[in-house]
Amino acid sequence: MIYLDHNATTPLRPQALEAMLPYLRERWGNPSSPYRFGAEARSAVERARARIAEALGCQPAELVFCGSGTEADNLALRGAAQALRGRGNHIVTTAIEHHAVWHTCQALEREGFRVSYLPVRPDGVVDLDALTASLCPETILVSVMHANNETGVIQPVERIAALTRERGIVLHTDAVQSAGKLPLRLDRLGADLVAFSGHKLYGPKGAAALYARQGTPLAPLITGGDHERGLRAGTEHVAGIVGFAEAVALASAEVEAEAQRLGTMRDRLERQVVAAIPDAAVNGAAAPRVPNTSSLSFRGIDGESIVLGLDLRGICVSTGSACSTGDPEPSHVLLAMGVPARTAQGSIRVSLGRETRTDHVDATVQALADIVERLRGISSLGGEAA
Amino acid sequence: MDDEPGTEEQGLPEMAGPVIYYNETVLEHFVCPRNVGQLDDQETDGFGLVGDPICGDQMKLWISVRDGAIARIAFRSFGCPGAIATSSMLTELADGKTIEEAKRITDDDVVEALGGIPERKRHCSLLGVRALQAAISDWERRRAAGDGRP
Ligand code: FES
Numbered sequence: 013m014i015y016l017d018h019n020a021t022t023p024l025r026p027q028a029l030e031a032m033l034p035y036l037r038e039r040w041g042n043p044s045s046p047y048r049f050g051a052e053a054r055s056a057v058e059r060a061r062a063r064i065a066e067a068l069g070c071q072p073a074e075l076v077f078c079g080s081g082t083e084a085d086n087l088a089l090r091g092a093a094q095a096l097r098g099r100g101n102h103i104v105t106t107a108i109e110h111h112a113v114w115h116t117c118q119a120l121e122r123e124g125f126r127v128s129y130l131p132v133r134p135d136g137v138v139d140l141d142a143l144t145a146s147l148c149p150e151t152i153l154v155s156v157m158h159a160n161n162e163t164g165v166i167q168p169v170e171r172i173a174a175l176t177r178e179r180g181i182v183l184h185t186d187a188v189q190s191a192g193k194l195p196l197r198l199d200r201l202g203a204d205l206v207a208f209s210g211h212k213l214y215g216p217k218g219a220a221a222l223y224a225r226q227g228t229p230l231a232p233l234i235t236g237g238d239h240e241r242g243l244r245a246g247t248e249h250v251a252g253i254v255g256f257a258e259a260v261a262l263a264s265a266e267v268e269a270e271a272q273r274l275g276t277m278r279d280r281l282e283r284q285v286v287a288a289i290p291d292a293a294v295n296g297a298a299a300p301r302v303p304n305t306s307s308l309s310f311r312g313i314d315g316e317s318i319v320l321g322l323d324l325r326g327i328c329v330s331t332g333s334a335c336s337t338g339d340p341e342p343s344h345v346l347l348a349m350g351v352p353a354r355t356a357q358g359s360i361r362v363s364l365g366r367e368t369r370t371d372h373v374d375a376t377v378q379a380l381a382d383i384v385e386r387l388r389g390i391s392s393l394g395g396e397a398a
Numbered sequence: 399m400d401d402e403p404g405t406e407e408q409g410l411p412e413m414a415g416p417v418i419y420y421n422e423t424v425l426e427h428f429v430c431p432r433n434v435g436q437l438d439d440q441e442t443d444g445f446g447l448v449g450d451p452i453c454g455d456q457m458k459l460w461i462s463v464r465d466g467a468i469a470r471i472a473f474r475s476f477g478c479p480g481a482i483a484t485s486s487m488l489t490e491l492a493d494g495k496t497i498e499e500a501k502r503i504t505d506d507d508v509v510e511a512l513g514g515i516p517e518r519k520r521h522c523s524l525l526g527v528r529a530l531q532a533a534i535s536d537w538e539r540r541r542a543a544g545d546g547r548p
Binding site: 312313314316317320324341354357389390391392 | 420474481
């Protein structure tokens with residue numbers, strides 16, 4: 013199997029697994045228990061918190077452990093919106109957010125908040141003029157993702173932070189697709205709330221975190237105890253948190269070298285695809301992107317058919333986010349970038365990772381060329397402009 | 399997973415990514431679709447073009463009619479795996495049938511012949527059926543206009 017869907021999930025690093033095992037086997041105590049057996053689990057959680065804080069440049073007390081990136085996004089958006097409700101009811105986000113943010117904003121609209129969904133430019137970067145223009149005295153929260161899950165396009169979070177900070181607006185960013193792929197320094201990014209997840213960076217599923225800058229107003233979604241400073245009640249997933257911290261520390265140590273390696277391979281992939289396959293395009297290529305992600309469009313054929321064709325040859329890629337698999341509508345991200353619906357429909361996402369080697373890339377391009385040709389042979393759009 | 403205990407009986411919503419859950423017959427028709435292509439103008443007695451406004455998939459279908467039966471059938475599809483496989487199966491079912499029999503082919507017949515299809519992909523099977531009906535109507539129109547073959 014050639015796995016090129018690392019934006020969906022990544023394999024657990026052996027070191028993370030090793031770090032987790034003691035907390036699944038002998039040290040299974042509850043971190044809230046009053047005896048030393050509990051304290052052992054408690055100190056594992058706090059050591060993990062300190063490791064992540066150290067690796068990403070924040071205070072340990074600014075990290076709230078959650079069960080998933082989606083939960084961290086929910087805590088950020090719903091938690092800040094609720095805490096700030098007295099100050100205003102306007103939220104600003106973008107048209108290219110992951111469902112975790114998008115659908116949560118829609119839910120907040122049903123609760124009476126007004127949400128602006130900002131357009132992006134054709135290169136996939138949010139329009140900063142539109143963002144500035146959208147801010148008003150009622151704006152309490154801005155949420156702009158750090159790197160897009162489909163295109164990998166990086167949003168100018170630091171510049172957005174400059175705009176929100178001077179207006180006293182809380183800024184959230186979904187960094188699920190950038191953490192582990194870019195050198196991430198939470199103290200320099202400027203966002204008040206940052207969501208990131210373990211299983212996207214070779215840690216376990218079920219462990220994620222929300223960074224909440226000290227002093228950021230936030231109400232809990234889950235109540236029932238003092239866990240996570242009252243922001244997320246529930247017995248901690250000790251082993252998961254330990255494995256998450258291990259993965260974050262390892263990813264941070266190697267992020268620059270790995271980004272370089274992946275970027276070179278991604279560029280090779282895109283060069284070969286465009287050279288070998290007529291009417292192929294790379295989406296978002298004009299913007300800065302995380303180095304592992306490639307969004308490719310092929311005229312006249314359907315992306316799901318490409319994905320299945322590759323799957324039957326043992327190659328895993330996706331059409332968009334794993335969460336929208338089977339969704340018959342074309343990607344909202346590509347549509348927002350102005351990609352025509354037909355072209356968006358013929359798009360796939362290839363995301364490389366730690367185990368990816370050059371020969372995987374070459375084999376994938378070869379298979380892709382075959383499949384695209386075969387599907388175009390079936391396509392009713394054969395000779396026409398799509 | 400297919401063999402997850404209890405899933406079927408409890409009638410839980412299908413967890414399926416459609417990609418993973420096509421059965422072997424569907425996959426086989428996706429990989430080797432039957433009757434792909436198009437008929438040239440002399441051979442074409444009926445042509446149908448239909449699209450699905452939601453997913454954007456599209457299908458073209460040609461029939462050649464001899465003595466009131468479908469003598470040749472061909473299709474092209476801009477489509478998802480479901481559209482390709484169901485269209486392929488539809489052409490197999492329709493090939494050689496009399497026009498009256500062909501008119502009675504439903505999307506359920508196609509899905510049944512394939513041994514089932516993920517729920518989210520059921521609408522794909524309508525594409526071929528509608529295209530066939532459109533092609534038959536076209537044939538009927540041509541005959542009424544005096545330039546169709548019987
Ligand atoms: S998804 Fe619409 S025809 Fe298959």
